[in-house]
Amino acid sequence: MQEKIDEILTCALSAVEQATDEAALQAIKVQYLGKKGALTALLKSLGSLSAEERPKVGGAVNQAKQALQEVLQAKQGHFKQAALAEQLAAERIDVTLPGRHRPAGHLHPITLVRRRIESIFMQMGFSVATGPEIEDDFHNFEALNIPKQHPARDMQDTFYFPNGLLLRTHTSPVQIRTMLDKKAPLRVIAPGRVYRCDFDVTHTPMFHQIEGLLVDENISFGNMKAILMAFFEAFFNCDVKMRLRASYFPFTEPSAEVDISCVNCQAKGCRVCSHTGWLEVAGCGMVHPNVLKAVEIDPEAYTGFAFGAGIDRLAMLYYGVPDLRLLFENDQRFLSQF
C-alpha cells in the first residue's frame, strides 16, 4: 500500500514540477486531491482495510496529501509573484517627464524683500503702517520741518499736480500721520512707493522706501544704532559692520547716513561698493523737536528716532541685481528667478 501511495505522490510531484501556469496546478489539484482524486480515492478505500492497518495507511495518505498541498501552494505563490512582476514591468512609466499641472508664478523681489524687512521689525515689536501716495505739502514737507523755499526741497525733486498736491517724495509723511493719529509711545515702520523727478542709470522716478519710527520716553541715539545694527545683521543674515556718518535731514537732529560693510565683497572692495568697502544703505536721526511739536508730542517728555532705507537697494544687494531698472522692466526671465 505504501508503495502505491509513494507512486501516486511521485507522479503528482513531477506533474507540479512540470506545470507552467496556475490552470495546470488547478488540474493537478483536482486530479489528486479532488473528490474523485487519486489520493482521495485511497482514503475512501480505507474501509476495506483491517482495523490495524487503517490508521497506518490513513496517516500515510494524509501525509502525502499534505506534502502535495505544500508543493502546490509554493508553486502557486511563485506564479503569482511572476505575474505581479510582469504587471509592474508593463506599467513602468518615464517619471522624468514633466507633470501636467501648470507652473507656479513668482512674487516680485521687492515684495519678498519688503516682507523680510517687515518680519524683522515685527519681531522687534514694530507695527506696519501705510499712507497715501498723493500727499499734501503739510505731511510731505511742512510738518517734517521743511518749510516752503527751504533748500532741502532741492534735495528731492517733487512731482506736483496742478491743485498743489504732490506725489510723496519719501515715506516720512506716514510718520506724521501715525504720530498725529496714535501719539507716543510708538513703534512703526512704513514701507511704500515714493516718487522723485529723476531718471538715469541709478534713479527711477518711482522707487520704494521703508521708514521706521520709534518714539518713547528715554529713546537715544545709541538705541537707534542698536536697532539698525540688529536689522542689517538679520536682513543679510551675516556679520555686518555699520558706521554712522554725520549728515543732515530737516526732520532729524542729530542726523546720520548709515553705511554698512559691503555684503557683496565682505568689505574687500568691489564694483557694488565702488571699491570703498562701504555701502550707503539708510539715513537716520533723532526726531527733530519741531517735528514732535508739529504732531503735538512733547519733545521734553518723549524722544525718538527715525530712519529710512531704500527697499529696492536692499533687494538689489540681497539678490545681487546689478541694475535698478531691472526691477521695473518686468521681464519674465527676471521675474521667474525669484
Add this chain to the structure above:
Amino acid sequence: MKFSESWLREWVDTALSSDALTERLTMAGLEVDSIEPAAAPFSKIVVGQVLTREKHPNADKLSCCTVDVGGTAPLAIVCGAKNVAAGQHVPVATVGAVLGGDFKIKKSKLRGEPSEGMICSEKELGLAESSDGIMVLPEDAPIGEDVRVYLNLDDNLIDIDLTPNRGDCLSIAGIAREVAALTGDNLTPLEIGVVPNTHENIFPVEVLSDAACPRYVGRVIEGITPNQVSPLWLQEKLRRCGLRSIDPVVDVTNYVMLELGQPMHAFDLETLRGKVTVRQAKPDESITLLNGDEKSLNPSTLVIADEQSVLAIAGLMGGLHSAVTTETTSVFLEAAYFSADAIAGKSREYNVFTDSSFRFERGVDFNVQAQAMERATALLLEIVGGEAGPVIELASPNALPSLPEIYLRHARLQKILGVTLSFDAVTKLLEALQFQLETVEGGWKIKPASNRFDLRIEEDLIEEVARAFGYDNIPAVMPVMPLALDQKAIEANLPALAKNQLAAIGYSEVVTYSFVDSQLQALFAFDGKPLALSNPISSEMDVMRVSLWPGLVQTLQSNLHRGVTSARFFEYGMCFADQDDDLFQQNCLAGLVYGSQAPEQWAEKARKVDFYDLKADVHSLCAALGVQVTFEATDYPGLHPGQSSYILQDDKPIGVLGLLHPQIAQTLKLSGVYVFSMNIDAMSVPNRVRFEALSKFQAVSRDIAFLLDSSIPAAEVKAFIQAQAGEQLKRCFVFDIYEGEGVPAGSKSLALRLVLQSQDETLQEEQINSIMENVISGLTEKFDAKLRD
C-alpha cells in the same frame, strides 16, 4: 563745493594726509564726493624761454625753436602751435619726461629737423579740457624750475557734497574752521587789513527793503587798468574750485566768495545813474541778465536798481547793461547780506542757479561783508591798480539776525545720545568746537558765532558735540520697552494672501510705474478722471493710473517683444482718480492672462486661455481670501461687452473680469487678452468660519435636463433652484450645456445635478420626488423651461 586742498592747508595747518582729511570730513557730514589730482601725473617738465622761432623748412604748420631751459645749451624743439613766439616763458617737457602715463619724450627728428623736447599746452598738463595752443607762463617764471613746483600742481581738487544746513562751509574759511574744530589743529585765518580810501567819491545807496537786505556795503574804485588778464595764481585757484577766469574784476569777486563765502558783485560805475536802490521789483519791470536771458520780474523779487533800470536780481545775477567789460575803468563793488528768506526759491522761479544764489539761500555770515570788501579792494588794487573810495555801509541792526544764546543741558545731551559723558568731557568738546561758552547750573550757555548761523537750538549743539565725540564712539544699546501686541498683524492680511495665491496658481507679480501714458489710458475709457502731473518726466508717464490694466498690458507687450508667447501677470498697487474734485487713491489688485492655458507639453493638447480659465483663477483667489463672490454680466469700460462680468461680494461689485475689448486689443496689436481687477481695500473682511454639523445621513443625487431660452444666465437658474429646493439641497451644478442641432434656435439645453441631503433623517423617495417636482414646476413657470426626457 569744490576746492583746492592746498588752499585749505594755507588756512589750517593739519598733519592729516589727504586720505585721512577726506575721511574725517566725510564722517563729520561734509561728504567728500570726489578727490582728484590738480594736474596730470607728469615729470621733467620745466619752465623754459623761447629764444628763437623759425619756420620749419619742410612743413608749413611747424616751427623750429630754440628754448632755454637753464641747461648748458638751448634745446632745439619743433613746435606745432600757432601761438609760439620768441621771448615767451613756456612749460617744456624735456627728454625723459613722461606725460599722460605712458607718453615718453625722446630725442627725435620731425620732418628732418631735430627736436629735443616738447612745448606743452594746458591740456597736456591736465589743467584744461582743451587748449588751442601752448601755455604761456608769466614773464617772471624762473627758467629751469620744475613746472609742478612753480604752479604748485601737487594739489588735489576735493569736491564735497554739502547738506543744505552747512552753508557756513561754502568757503575755504568755513571748511578750515570745521577742520580745525574736528582735529584741534591750528587755524591760520587771513589778516584782512583796511585799505584806506585815496579819494572821497562814493555812489549813493538806499535800502528800501531792510528786512530782505539788512546790510549793504559798497565802494567805488576808480582808474583801474582795463583789459587785463588775471595772474596765473588767481586763475589757478579759481580753476581748482571749478570756476573759469573771466576778467580780473569778476575773478576777484569770485575769489573772495570762495575764500570768505561772501558773494559780491561789481557794477561798471559809468553805467550807473543817480543812486543804487535795494527794493522790491515793481510791476512790469524786467532785466536782461549777464548771460543774455531776459526776465520779467515778479514784485516779490528783491532787486538792485538805479534811477533808470533794474541792475541786478539781488543775490542771483547782475544785468548785462551794468556789467564790467574790457573797457571798464571804474567799478562800484557790492557786498550785501541778503536774508535767506528773500533769496530762497528765486533760483527756481527764474531758473537762474548761481554760486551766489546757492550761498544766499543757504545763509551767509551777516558780519563778513565789510571784510570781504576790504579783501576784494586790496586784491583788485594789486592786480589792476586804481584808487579806492570810502566804504559805505548801510545796516539795519533790527533786521540783522540776532545771535541766539542756547542753553545746553548736560542731562538732555546724555539722554538724547544715550552715552555717559562727564561735564568736563563735554566742556572740552565744546571748547574744541571753538564755542564761546559760559558754564551754568546743569549745563552751558553758548552763543555761536555769526558764521555758524545754522546753530539755533539745543539739538543743534547736541549734534555738534556728537560729531566731535564721534558717532562711532556712541555705544549701541537695545531699547528696553514693554511688550506690545499688534492685533492687525495677527488678523488676515488680504493683500498678502492674494499675492501668495496668485503666485501659487501661476501668476507672476510685476511692479509698474504709477504714472502711465495718457493716450494709452484713454483707450480704455475708464470712468475715473485721471490726474495729470504738472511736471511729468516724459509724455509716456504723464498721468496717474486709474487702473492697473494699462501697466499690465504694457508689461505684456514688452514681454511679447522679447519672444514670450504666454503670460500670467498680476500687480497690487495704488490707483488714482479725480472724482468730482475728490481725490480717489486706493489699492487695487489686477491680473492679466494671455496665450496658452498651460505651457506646451507632451501630456495635453495646447489650448488658448478663455474667459472661464480666468474666472476659475478669480474663484480660487477669492476662495483663498475666504471671500464668497458671485458674478453678473456687465458692460465694463475696456472689456468685450459680451465677455465681461462683475465680481460681487454681498451683491456689491468689488471687481470685474473679462476679455480686453477687441478694438483696444487691435490698436495695441494684441488679441485674446483676459484681465481682472479687484478693489481689495473695498472688500469686507470675511467673517470667521463657524462650524456646521456634518450630516450622518446619505446624500442622493438627481439629474435634470431642460430646454430654455439661451439668454437666461445659468447662475439665475441655479439660484432659483436653490430657493425652490430649500435647505435639503446641498449642492447643485451644471454638468452639461448644449446648443445646436436638436435644440430649437434661441434655446439651450441645460443639465444640472442636484445633491440632496438632510441633517436629521434619510430622505425618503416621496420627499425627494416632492422636492424635484417643486423644482421642475417652478422652472417651467418661471423660465418657460421644458423638461427633457
